[in-house]
Amino acid sequence: MIDHFNTGLLTPIGAYGVSVIGSFIGLMFARRLRTATGAARWWWPALSAICLGGTAIWSMHFIAMLGFQVHGTPVRYDAGLTMASGLLPIFVMAVALFLMSTKPNNTRLLISGVIAGSGIVSMHYIGMASMNMHGEMHHDPLFVALATVIALVAATVALWFSWRLRGTISILAAALVMGVAVSAMHYTGMLGVDVTLSERTADTLAGSTGIDLLLPLVVGLFVFLLVCSLLLMLGVEDRPHSGERGSHRRSIENHG
Structure with a gap:
């Protein structure tokens, strides 16, 4: 009745790729936060x-959902809940990154990981709640618990990466790991999904199809990633305290 890979490997591979790209650019920005001052x-x-x-999180989820099909009923998405599910992980990641940037330590890492992880798993199930179909969706508590644990661990690891990693190769490796973790959280949760079809299959479903609603949003975020990539390529690479060392050296020379 349920097909998680209606388009074959296209959606899981595409979702993973987008998650890796989003993680890489996001972690590169987080690296710059360590030495940023003022408005930066x-x-x-x-x-x-x-x-x-x-x-890395929301787009991955809904790209993967484009391959989700329930035989016997069309699936439609509520625009309001879908947008809410997209804003939530952005908000919780912003809060978590802010906490880690002000006074990073192991305690804050754990607190931030719980905040971000809870937001990620909430995003997943809000996104699932946005789906309208001729039937009722059920979630196996065991898989909900497993997905929650994966989300908490993935979020904490991502924040640790943003706090500790500096080299581009290390950040790329971290992004590859993050893509695996986010995908694992998504498909673990999806394995616990069951649908009981309704007899009223002639009723018109409210909402938009996945392609009509999700594709423009995902494409918009991908264009945003391209702009962010340009910012990274054109921006000056951060070198901690390099400006301070230069000022100190000039001061010594002027007083020498």
Whole structure:
């Protein structure tokens, strides 16, 4: 009755790829947050939160959902709940990154991980609640619990990466791991889904099809990622305290 891979491997591979790209760019922005001052301390976490929460997590979820089909009923998406499910992970990632940027330590890492992880798993099930069909959807508590654990661990690891990693190769490796973790959380939750079809299959369903609603949003976020990539390529690479070292050196020379 339920097909999670209606389009074959196209949607899981595409979802994973987008998650990796979003994670990589988001973690690159988070790296710049460590040495940012002034207004940049607000820009970098905002951009990082959009890349991580909006693309690596939310876009991954709904790209994967494009391959989801319930035989015997069409599926439609409520626009309001879908948008809410997209804004939530961006918000929680922004809060978590802010906490980690002000006074990073292990305690804050755990608190931020719980905040972000709870938001991620909530996004998943709000997104599922946005689906309208001729039937009732049920979630196996065991798979809900497993998906929650994966989300909490993935969020905490992502924040640890943003706090600790500096090298581009290390961040790329972290992004590959993050893509696996986010995908695992999604498909673990989906394995616990069951649908009881209704007899009233002639009624018109409210909402939009996945392609009509989700594709423009996902494409918009992907274009945003391209703009972010340009920012990373054109921006000056952060070098901690390099400006301070230069000022100190000039001061010594002037007084020498």
